[in-house]
Amino acid sequence: MSTKKSDLLLRKPKNGYDRITSAERQEMKDYCEGYKAFLDEGRTERECVIEIIRQAEARGYRPYIRGEAVKTGDKLYRVEGNKAIMLAVIGSESLENGAVIGDAHIDNPRLDLKPRPLYEDSDGMARFKTHYYGGIRKYQWASIPLSLHGVICMKDGSTITVRLGDEPGDPQLTIPDLLPHLADKQAKEPLWLAISAEDLNPVVGSEPYPDEDESDRIKLMVMALLNEKYGIVEQDFSSAELCAVPALRTADIGLDRSMVGAFGQDDRVCAYATLKALFDAENTLQRTGIAVFCDKEEIGSYGVTGMDSSYFDRFLSDLCDAQQVNLKTCIERSFCLSADVTTAYDTNYTFAYEKRNACYVNYGVGISKYTGSHGKSGASDASAELLAYARRILDEDGVVWQIGELGRVDNGGGGTIAHYMARRGIPTLDAGTPILAMHAPFEVTAKLDCYMTYRAMRAFFNH
Ligand code: MN
Ligand code: MN
Numbered sequence: 001m002s003t004k005k006s007d008l009l010l011r012k013p014k015n016g017y018d019r020i021t022s023a024e025r026q027e028m029k030d031y032c033e034g035y036k037a038f039l040d041e042g043r044t045e046r047e048c049v050i051e052i053i054r055q056a057e058a059r060g061y062r063p064y065i066r067g068e069a070v071k072t073g074d075k076l077y078r079v080e081g082n083k084a085i086m087l088a089v090i091g092s093e094s095l096e097n098g099a100v101i102g103d104a105h106i107d108n109p110r111l112d113l114k115p116r117p118l119y120e121d122s123d124g125m126a127r128f129k130t131h132y133y134g135g136i137r138k139y140q141w142a143s144i145p146l147s148l149h150g151v152i153c154m155k156d157g158s159t160i161t162v163r164l165g166d167e168p169g170d171p172q173l174t175i176p177d178l179l180p181h182l183a184d185k186q187a188k189e190p191l192w193l194a195i196s197a198e199d200l201n202p203v204v205g206s207e208p209y210p211d212e213d214e215s216d217r218i219k220l221m222v223m224a225l226l227n228e229k230y231g232i233v234e235q236d237f238s239s240a241e242l243c244a245v246p247a248l249r250t251a252d253i254g255l256d257r258s259m260v261g262a263f264g265q266d267d268r269v270c271a272y273a274t275l276k277a278l279f280d281a282e283n284t285l286q287r288t289g290i291a292v293f294c295d296k297e298e299i300g301s302y303g304v305t306g307m308d309s310s311y312f313d314r315f316l317s318d319l320c321d322a323q324q325v326n327l328k329t330c331i332e333r334s335f336c337l338s339a340d341v342t343t344a345y346d347t348n349y350t351f352a353y354e355k356r357n358a359c360y361v362n363y364g365v366g367i368s369k370y371t372g373s374h375g376k377s378g379a380s381d382a383s384a385e386l387l388a389y390a391r392r393i394l395d396e397d398g399v400v401w402q403i404g405e406l407g408r409v410d411n412g413g414g415g416t417i418a419h420y421m422a423r424r425g426i427p428t429l430d431a432g433t434p435i436l437a438m439h440a441p442f443e444v445t446a447k448l449d450c451y452m453t454y455r456a457m458r459a460f461f462n463h
Helices: 003-011 022-041 043-058 217-230 236-238 264-280 311-321 327-332 347-352 382-396 418-423 445-459
Strands: 075-080 084-089 098-105 109-120 128-134 145-153 159-166 203-204 238-248 252-253 259-262 288-294 335-339 365-368 401-405 426-434 434-436 443-446
Touching: 003 043, 003 335, 022 145, 022 259, 022 264, 022 445, 043 075, 043 084, 043 264, 075 203, 075 311, 084 264, 084 311, 098 264, 098 445, 109 217, 109 236, 128 217, 145 236, 203 217, 236 238, 259 264, 259 445, 264 288, 264 335, 264 426, 264 434, 264 443, 264 445, 288 311, 311 327, 335 418, 335 445, 365 382, 365 445, 382 426, 382 445, 418 426, 426 445, 443 445
Parallel strands: 098 288, 098 335, 335 426, 365 401
Antiparallel strands: 075 084, 084 288, 109 128, 109 238, 128 203, 145 159, 145 238, 252 259, 259 443, 365 426, 434 443
16 A cells, blocks of 8 residues: 555546456456447437337336336336336335436437428429437538438327338438538538538438429429338328438447447437446345436427426336335435436547546546536536445445536536436436537447446446
8 A cells, every 4th residue: 555645645547447357348348349239229219218128028027017016126117108218126125215216318419300301402302301309510410321210100000110221221311511612601600500400401312203294203202212111191291200310330439449439329328338237236236226218308308208207206106106115205215326428528629628627538437416507507416425425336336437527617518317306306416428529420438438337327226
């Protein structure tokens, strides 16, 4: 043990690679292979729900029906509106002692199709009108391959699933950018104005319908193809949820393969960590563990599938009823980890960060005591008492963690679902994976941090 005064008194951060064992290093690699597969499988919240159900049912989870008895070790789930899902494993202790909750969102920024999307224009092309969902930097969405995902719900009650553009050989969409030769004027526009929201219209066709007597022949050709493939007519778009997402495959980043590049890592990196942590804690849980995968975080958490909705309360209430436990007591003794990404320090953009309170790649899961903007406005702000509890659990379990803020004060800001859980009276702490290029079509995380987010979640479930 060092006797140097600075070793004793000063915080001396150490790169995670210098702290993990070779066994942990292997576990990290294996974990990230599962994570990458999860990313390619679920590219919308609906697809994530389907994939989570598939994995959960394979492990013996069953839908929980209100009024059913529960016993220790029961593995349950409940879906809300096909876009949010909750998993619970009943612990050996009563819900009287509270639950341990991990909450991550499975929606993410993208281009939603408008209710009347399809049109053709005088340039001889048909396009989709879109309305972006969540906070995007619009210029990033031009000239990249896009795929089409979602559902079309028919009046007869049937649902058509669309998933087009990700498999080799699939047709794709794209929004062609302006050529640099003619971009003098556009290049002088502020970044956020250079490409406007109403310009985000992916090209979907250019071949006219063969019958020269028809009108709108290019649009008609696209509609004819959609009719042939899905049996739909134009009016069916009015009961559809379709979106364009980047058709970019998940990849290892870096010659050392130390990072993951993919679309939608905010917040599927934490969703997968929460899922895997609950699975791996199934047999060691004392308190009941609940994993919440919510929707609508990127647009304010409203709507029946967002955390502003009561679905979580109803689920927890049903579980408490099954154990004849007072819901209020359970809530007061529960703990929630609001698992959402934070940003990683990037020296290309030093102006945006405060380096003494930033999170860094490979320094582990990032804890945020508070989020918010302009004087912590909108922050949940976890208590010092709760931070002390978290530090103890993470350190006891050998989790590599760091604590920081999103960026320079008054540079902007952001929020998570933490305050929705806190409003219910549940002590809630924000923590998640530091990420580069958050909300971009291709986001980057460090594998060590992905793995440590899982380790953190597992440590909390086990306490
Ligand atoms: Mn997020
Ligand atoms: Mn986000």
